[in-house]
Amino acid sequence: MLTLHYNPLTVAPVVAIVMEELELDYTPVLVDFRAAQQTSPAYLALNPKGRVPTLETPHGVITETGAILDWLAAVHGPHLVPDDPFQAARMRETMYYLASTLHVNYAHALRGARWADLETSWADMSAKAPHTMAASLAYLEGHLDFAPFAIGTGLTLADPWLFVLTGFATRLNIDLAQFPNLSAHQVLMNDRYAVRAARNKGMLA
Ligand SMILES: N[C@@H](CCC(=O)N[C@@H](CS)C(=O)NCC(=O)O)C(=O)O
DSSP states (O other): OEEEEEOTTSSTHHHHHHHHHTTOOEEEEEOOGGGTGGGSHHHHHHOTTOOSOEEEETTEEEESHHHHHHHHHHHHOGGGSOSSHHHHHHHHHHHHHIIIIIHHHHHHHHOGGGTOSSHHHHHHHHHHHHHHHHHHHHHHHHHSOOSSBTTBTSOOTHHHHHHHHHHHGGGGTOOGGGOHHHHHHHHHHHTSHHHHHHHHTTOOO
């Protein structure tokens, strides 16, 4: 049995979408940030980082979106990784960029206390975040295939991730209309059964 600990406003819906794509049976468990459940002793025992997503599998717990997606694909859906090694590397290049750069840029808008103690520093980071986020989106807009998916003609692990994190941009008042490829990708993904299923289950904001 698979149990996904998630919050709908975070990166965690990426995992839900992939599990819906693979038609897997899983139990969703909401981690309520308003109640600070991510810092509760019970949750920290599961994921000492106090973050979502966390996936419980029959073999143990996996954290980190990329590691969870790679495991899901290896065990349940190899078709979500391109056969061609170079294309697979391009998919992971996109995934690592989303995790290590775009997501971190976004987090500076809300989570300045992770990086600095002074509130003036938080305000400065928050003001900068829409610019660094837009720069990351501009890079993706110009470098992915959009044919129509991020890497070629088939859905890969990069697509749900790109979809969810691009969606964060509007929270920083970034107008997605300036990125026609990313906008079309949002429409494409929004229309997928897996995305609708995750949304209907309340797992995607
Ligand atoms: N590198 C992690 C990042 C996970 C992460 O930062 N999740 C955020 C939400 S998007 C979180 O759980 N934040 C809770 C907190 O900061 O208290 C991944 O990609 O899975």
